[in-house]
């Protein structure tokens with residue numbers, strides 16, 4: 001591993017880019033029976049499986065010794081020969097498209113690199129690492145925000161490299177996100193990249209125009225919350241209470257996926273707040289690792305509601321769920337205080353009338 005992670009960064013960008021092109025093209029062709037429902041009732045589409053097959057194929061060729069913690073496995077898919085055939089078609093199409101400058105055929109990509117069904121199912125299952133505190137591994141969410149993807153909204157292809165529980169590199173591809181927030185109808189599709197200690201960048205899906213990303217100062221009157229569309233994923237009424245404590249009057253921006261972290265990183269919204277809606281759900285490392293390094297490198301802080309950093313060394317999950325708060329470094333403390341005050345009110349420790 002080079003200390004600058006320049007090779008890892010390039011490979012991760014190319015892998016995420018190919019997966020983004022795949023998911024954008026599959027969306028337009030997706031038909032209803034190309035989606036399965038997982039045991040936890042969440043949806044998974046041929047796009048999720050094919051994107052995981054593509055990214056894992058590239059990672060395993062470029063870094064054969066690196067384990068991968070991926071969201072999906074191929075168990076349900078293997079029981080459905082029609083969906084399997086579709087995933088193989090989609091993954092091969094994405095892997096075999098022409099090489100762009102910097103891509104290497106040794107990564108298993110480019111014309112003529114057709115993979116068998118067995119190769120691709122096994123590539124999906126190579127995301128079976130369990131994570132943990134020691135060593136180096138990748139974590140992948142091939143489509144983060146599958147519900148957003150299905151409704152034509154925001155979703156993201158998310159990849160991170162974790163070394164000894166620290167997130168060293170994060171790449172988030174957002175095929176539906178406008179490149180320029182002040183031109184929402186303009187070009188869509190951008191990739192956000194952050195390397196620990198080296199800053200953050202945004203570039204177009206083609207890799208063009210890489211520009212540094214730094215969270216701008218936002219006057220407190222103009223702050224707003226970035227929150228999930230799904231009311232089951234984060235507690236909207238809690239966010240409203242925190243907004244009131246902070247005298248935030250702007251309505252929250254609701255958006256699926258880690259695109260929220262990307263918007264926060266470029267100042268397109270001021271606070272990411274995700275508090276659990278019910279006991280029992282544990283946040284997954286692939287849902288927060290790329291977003292965390294992006295925010296930290298763009299000048300922000302990410303903690304749970306106790307003010308502690310997220311722990312990426314516990315396995316596939318972040319452990320007991322204390323929520324997630326992300327904001328620019330200088331306002332994070334203020335938001336954390338407001339969250340703790342709102343929690344205390346909720347728990348009945350403070351009489352609301354006294355504050």
Ligand SMILES: Nc1ncnc2c1ncn2[C@@H]1O[C@H](COP(=O)(O)O)[C@@H](O)[C@H]1OP(=O)(O)O
Nearest residue numbers: 042144145228229230232233255256257281287
């Ligand atoms: N009860 C829940 N609480 C928090 N996050 C959840 C919950 N159920 C699913 N998720 C995850 O939230 C992520 C999307 O978040 P957002 O609401 O910010 O778009 C998905 O990765 C989804 O996981 P999954 O992929 O397993 O469905």
Ligand SMILES: [Mg+2]
Nearest residue numbers: 141144145287
């Ligand atoms: Mg996800």
Ligand SMILES: [Mg+2]
Nearest residue numbers: 071141143144
């Ligand atoms: Mg997913």
Ligand SMILES: [Mg+2]
Nearest residue numbers: 042043071146
């Ligand atoms: Mg999912």
